[in-house]
Amino acid sequence: MKGIFISLEGIEGTGKSTQSKLLAEMLTTAGYEALLTFEPGGTRIGQRIREILLQPDHKEMSPVAELMLYNAERNQHLHEIVLPALERGAVVITDRYTDSTVAYQGYGREIDIKLLKSIDAISTKGFMPHLTILFDLDVQVGLARNRGVNKVDRFELEEVAFHEKVRSGYLELARLEPERIKVIDASLQPQEIHEKIKKIVMERLCR
Numbered sequence: 609m610k611g612i613f614i615s616l617e618g619i620e621g622t623g624k625s626t627q628s629k630l631l632a633e634m635l636t637t638a639g640y641e642a643l644l645t646f647e648p649g650g651t652r653i654g655q656r657i658r659e660i661l662l663q664p665d666h667k668e669m670s671p672v673a674e675l676m677l678y679n680a681e682r683n684q685h686l687h688e689i690v691l692p693a694l695e696r697g698a699v700v701i702t703d704r705y706t707d708s709t710v711a712y713q714g715y716g717r718e719i720d721i722k723l724l725k726s727i728d729a730i731s732t733k734g735f736m737p738h739l740t741i742l743f744d745l746d747v748q749v750g751l752a753r754n755r756g757v758n759k760v761d762r763f764e765l766e767e768v769a770f771h772e773k774v775r776s777g778y779l780e781l782a783r784l785e786p787e788r789i790k791v792i793d794a795s796l797q798p799q800e801i802h803e804k805i806k807k808i809v810m811e812r813l814c815r
């Protein structure tokens with residue numbers, strides 16, 4: 609595997625989609641093949657699974673059905689998009705990957721982490737990013753930002769307490785894996801955030 613795999617993670621409204629584009633542009637300018645993708649939905653099949661997952665009126669979805677759909681989508685995404693690009697030597701940037709499942713379905717929905725790992729062993733065979741940028745932000749600030757742009761999906765409708773569990777889950781993951789997961793303060797100005805990400809990524813690429 610010649611490429612570098614980078615994931616961006618965080619709760620709702622942290623601005624990671626904007627930053628992912630800036631990062632991809634910066635890498636392209638620097639002469640890398642940068643491939644920007646996302647979950648759920650980076651493939652044709654994933655897009656259909658995304659609709660099922662995020663539709664606001666799918667309130668009856670069980671936590672395990674939700675878990676399985678994210679994993680199905682991830683396996684498709686990994687094999688169709690991520691692995692071929694890494695084989696070519698590209699820098700692959702994905703807006704969300706397995707840490708989202710641990711944070712949302714594990715810490716948020718309280719599904720046993722061991723069960724999550726056993727399903728992940730099927731969907732990714734434990735294939736992890738080389739680097740993960742975690743965008744950390746106050747929950748109320750993040751939710752308000754998304755409401756400001758009229759973004760409503762099944763997760764935005766969850767209570768604040770759910771998002772608090774997701775946020776602390778993410779921070780716990782970063783504490784457990786400080787080498788891979790780098791935390792960024794998402795309340796900073798976009799340009800400042802971009803500079804910090806650039807530094808972290810270039811350091812990893814030049815290793």
Ligand code: TYD
Nearest residue numbers: 619620621647648678704705708709712763
């Ligand atoms: P999306 O519109 O892509 O949101 P964002 O801009 O916040 O990334 O919606 C994806 C939603 O799916 C988001 O609320 C997080 C959730 N999610 C999970 O619960 N588990 C997962 O494994 C993934 C990938 C996403």
